[in-house]
Amino acid sequence: MPLYSSLKPLRWTIILTAVFSVFLISLTVSAISADKTEDAKPKVDYSSEMPRILPRTPAEALKSFKLHDDFQIELVASEPLVRDPVAMCFDERGRAYVIEMPEYNDANKEGYSSVKLFEDTNGDGKFDKSYPFLTDMTLPTAVISYKGGVFVGAPPYVYYCKDTDGDRKADVREIVMTGFGRDKGDEGMINSFRWGLDNKIHFSTGTDGGVITVAADKEKKTYNTRGRGVILDPETRTIELTTGGGQHGMSLGIWNRNFVCSNGVPMQVLMYDDRYIARNPYLAPPAAPVSIAPGGKFTKLLRISQIEPWRILRTRLRAQSAKGDYEKGNPSGYFTAATGVTVYRGDAWPLEFQGNIFVGEPANNLVYRAAPKPDGLSLVAPRADQDAEFLASTDVWFRPVQFENGPDGALYVLDMYRELIEGAPFIPEDILKxxxxxxxxxxxRIYRIVPKGFQQPTLPDFETLSSKELVALLESDNGWTRDTAQRLLFERQDTSVSNDLIQLARKSGKPITRATALWSLQGTKSLDEGTLLKGLKDENFQVRKQALQIAEQYANSANIQKQMLALASDPSLEVQYQAAFSLGAFESSARSQALADLLTRHVDNKWMRMAVQSSLNEGAGEVFELLAxxxxxxxxxxxxxFLISLAVQIGAQKDSENVKNLLASLKSLPAADQKLAEILFRNLLSRASGTTKTVIAQSSSEHTAKLLKGMMQTAIQQATNAKLPVKARVDAIPTLSIGKFDDTGDVFEELLTVQQPLPIRQRAITTLGLVNDPRVAALLIESWPGFSPQLRMSAVETLFSRKPWMVSLLDSIKAGKINPGDISPERVQLLKTNPDSKIKKRADALFHNQRLTGRSDIVKEYQAALKLKGDPANGKLVFKRACSACHRLENVGVQLGADLKAIKDRGTEAVLLNILDPNREVKPQYVTYLLVTTQGRTITGLIKEENANSITIARADGTQDTVLRIDIDEMISSKLSFMPEGLEKQINKQEMADLLAYLNATK
Incomplete structure (x- = not known):
């Protein structure tokens, strides 16, 4: 299924940008067949090479497994009780709610998925009854128990559903949220509802995100969840957005650390919760997901199933389309469908397995295990099983897509059991039939994995337990038991057991129990200062970390503040990292000193620098002064x-005291550091607010005047000195945007001449976009004849960035100084939909013949390329010329778009169609966006990264901008592919055949 398909990254809309780039996007089988012509190459009957591999009975499937020697695998449910299970949860009675999604790969039907309720009526550990709890569902993806019912994710909705009359069928179905993305390929949607230590439900939005509303919010605020995670308060049904990542699969570790995965990235850890980042809107952090599998996508997998005939045939056909056997007969055996990442938290297995990470690889019919260990503030998770996978099957229908920790301490494996796990639209027609x-x-099928000799325990019905008995269960070594007991305590809000919880928080011999008790006290509003202080001083660093997070809500207490400050010097690096975030909960001089000390000790650590700055929305000037x-x-x-980042922030903020502190610090720097002083002063001015400019103007400081003069002189000398390395010159050019155009205009003109290296000209063009002067447009238009296509793209971006310059561009097109063909279709579309009616009218007149869609004639014409023998060697040259601005293959190009190694799995006809008609179907992550900043600039491009504070826009010329959300006045989707149409103007049919052969031949 797409959620877990080995083609997920391959199925993603792949970006090949610019006039010379190739963009490969998802398309449907019907779309492919629609453009077939009489000239298309004849179909070949491969039936003799495609024997059907038949499914096995559940009993036969059990015999197909090869499992770690210490364990046994047991079947707990199979058809007809269950069909296509993709997610499950257990309720407090030990019953299981299972999401079924039979709709996958069925293009003609929808609305017949369901949520089943399973029961084990005789206590043998196997489900013997199933009930249609919810029917007529469309693409449900996630489920979790709460208050006798379940939250169910089924994009675009999250529901709360409950059986109130005891017939095991939901008679309550309430919409909790709506607006989540529903991918046309049914992949990367919301998934993995998990109960957190913080008494909230965490889940992933996958790759599709969506702009959502929450039913409980009377103001109907919208939340853009693209690239984000969601934290749901199940009681108030309000949400917060946090760090996101991955495609399908998210797991909270024993201590609530967040893990995600994507098709070719088997496991990533999220390095921070961007609710902290959101406190300082001037901070643009590094990407939170970090891959922790040393081999990543190319980890060698020890597959034991036969390679399906269709894979072998596809490999041979690809080899025939190029010269040589480039795949060497190896069409599988590495990560292409990583899914369902899950941390084992049970107690039935030996202790050393707790915290191990499991990932399903359904395309290779196996389950991979890793054993994570600390790596600084991150982790590294090497392979745990050396000679064989933890679990593998000889049955090619075995599709492990998700896992669940169970009430018996076992790990449950959800097997979708499918003939084809890849998306049907991405299999060549000759094979698909x-x-x-x-x-x-x-x-x-649903299996559970238990140690050999496992005896089924008698499981209590938690629903019937008293609150006091639930408190005692927090001592369990089984994560599911602790989660469920904690959840029920939170649901009941029974403060009569507060003293029992306090005793656990203070005296339990188990660190995880002490931490869980602290959060339970917090969740029931029963936490006292003394117990929290004890938690902050706990002997276990993980407990201290959890206590720090709780302490943020009690930071108005002097005693709590004092202990939080002390933890900034904790022996544990992880506690110090948490302190760097948590100290943002209050302000004081002592806090500034603690943050400065933290930074000083760990200045080489980018994560610590980021964490410290997240706490400095207030007090940045004080910390700057201490560090300087x-x-x-x-x-x-x-x-x-770090000081440069603070200087930019201080300049943008409207805090005169911070600016004064910074200027005083610069003045006190020794003469040997004056170059640094100039750099810091330049960055102070780079986004200077009116307040900052006023303070500088009023300072009438000789030192400030000297800094400004020296800064500009240095920048001009460095930018124009041909004897310096190109990089040094490029680095100096942005400073020119701060000076007056009267002083820098001639310099920019010199930097744009054809004699200058390409990177110099490129940076000059982009820097001009920051200079708000009407003469900029005239300079760029005058220089236009000497611009290469790549530079013209950059110049168009700059001219589009301000309305008067856009008018000048249109004037030049009308006057014949600029060819209309130099303006890409998505730019034309933006002009034609401009809110300014005059610009819109002029664009309609100037570009009335430019067609954005309906490219069937071009597609039909280029079908001839499919008949030609392609030369991969020449295709590599075509790729370098036409595609490498945004894609990287074999160490050539820039990796902006998706991984083009995936191209070989799409089929040559599909590839050709997508190259020539990129706007036929565009996935959300590959749409061109337009951002209008509060400074009046317009920036267009692809959203490459996104978090709580910033959006990184990548442009077709290979450049990019990171824009803080506070600087965005408006963001608009063009609904067009990032790749413009018209590649056929640059690549003839033989070159197209060569390019296709090269793309197919890459390893």
Missing amino acids: HIDPIGGQEMG KNPTLLKQKPAQA
Whole structure:
């Protein structure tokens, strides 16, 4: 299924930008067939090479497994009880709610998925009853128990559903949220509802996100969840957005650390909760997901199942389309469908397995295990099983897509059991007709893995337990038991057991129990200062970390503040990292000193620098001053980078005291550090607010005047000195945007001449976009004849960035100075939909013949390229010329778009169609966006990264901008592909055949 398909990254809309780039996007089988012509190459009957591999009975499937020697696998449910299971949860009675999604790969039907309720009526650990709790569902993806019912994710909705009359069928179905993305390929949608230590439900929005509203919010605020995670308060039904990542699969570790995965990235850890980042809107952090599998996508997998005939045939056909056997007969055996990442938290297995990470690889019919260990503030998770996978099957229908920790301490494996796990639209037609794309839609299995000799325990009905008995269960070594007991305590809000919880928080011999008790006290509003202080001083660093997070809500207490400050010097690096975030909960001089000390000790650590700045929405000037007094620190590049970030922030903020502190610090720097002073002053001015400019103007300081003069002189000398390295010159050019155009206009004109290296000209063009002067447009238009296509793209971006310059551009097109063909279709569309009626009218007149869609004639014409013999060697040259601005293959190009190694799985006809008609179907992550900033600039491009504070826009010329959300006045989707149409103007049919051969031949 797409959620877990080995083609997920391959199925993603792949970006090949610019006039010379190739963009490969998802398309449907019907779209492919619609453009077939009589000239298309004849179809070949491969039926003799495509014998059907038949499914196995549940009993036969059990015999197909090869499992770690210490364990046994048991079947707990199979068809007809269950079909296509993709998610499950257990309620407090030990019953299981299972999401079924038989709709996968069925293009003709929808609305027949369901949520089943399973019961084990005789206590043998196997489900013997199932009930249609919810029917007529469309693409449900996630489920979790709460208050006798369940929250269910089924994009675009999250529901709360409950059986109130005891017939095991939901008679309550309330919409909690709406607006989540529903991908046309049914992939990367909301998933993995998990109960957190913080008494809230955490889940992933996958790759589709969506702009959502929450039913409980009377103001109907909208939340853009693209690239984000969601934290739901199940009681108030309000939400917060947090760090996101991955595609399908999210797991909270024993201590609530968040793990995600994507098709080719088997496991990532999220390095921070961007609710902290959101406190300082001037901070643009590094991306939170960090891959922790040393081999990543290319980790060698120890597959034991036969390679399906269709894969072998596809490999041979690809080899025939190029010269040589480039795949060397190896069409599988690495991560292409990583899904369902899950941390084992049970107690039935030996202790050393707790905290291990499991990932399903359904395309290779196996389950991979890793054993994470600390790596600084991150983790590294090497393979745990050396000679065989933890679990593998010889049955090619075995599709492990998700896992669940159970009430018995076992790990449950959800097997979708399908003939084809790849999306049908991405299998060549000649092959697809010999496969049943919906084969297995009425089948499915659920297994559990237990140690050999496992005895089924008698499980209590938690619903009947007293609150006091629930408190005692927090001592359990089984994560599911602790979660469920904690959840029920939170649901009941029974403060009569507060003293029992306090005793656990203070005296339990188990660190995880002490932490869980602290959060339970917090959740029931029963936490006292003394117990929290004890938690902040706990002997276990993980408990201290959790206590710090709770303490943020009690930071108005002097005693709590004092202990939080003390933890900034904790022996544990992880506690110090948490302190760097948590100290943002209050302000004081002592806090500024603690943050400055933290930064000084860990200045080389980018995560610590980011965490410290997240706490400095207030007090940045004070910390800047403390750091600037340390001469040893000032000589370190990371410290200088941090001070530069603070200088930009202080300049943008409207706090005169911070600006005065910074200027005083610069004045006190020794003469040897004047170059650094100039750099810091330049960055202070780079986004200077009116308040900052006023303070500088009123300072009438000789030192300030000297800094400004020296800064500009240095920048001009460095930018124009042909004897310097190109990089040094490029780095100096942005400073020119701060000066008056009367002083820098001639310099920019010199930097734009054809004699200058390409990077110099490129940076000059983009820097001009920051200069708000009407003469900029005239300079760019005058220089236009000497611009290469790449530079013209950059110049168009700059001219589009301000309305008067856009008018000048249109004037030049009308006057014949600029060819209309130099303006890409998505730019034309933006002009034609401009809110200014005059610009819109002029664009309609100037570009009335430019067609954005309906490219069937071009597609039909280029079908001839499919008949030509392609030369991969020449295709590599075509790629370098036409595609490398945004894609990287074999160490050539820039990796902006998706991984083009995926191209070989799409089929040559599909690839050709997407190259020539990129706007036929565009996935959300590959749409061109327009951002209008509060400074009046317009920025267009692809959203490359997104978090709570910033959006990184990548442009077709290979450049990018990170824009803080506070600087965005408006963001508009063009609904067009990032790749413009018209590549056929640059690549003839033989070159197209060569390019296709090269793309197919890459490893």
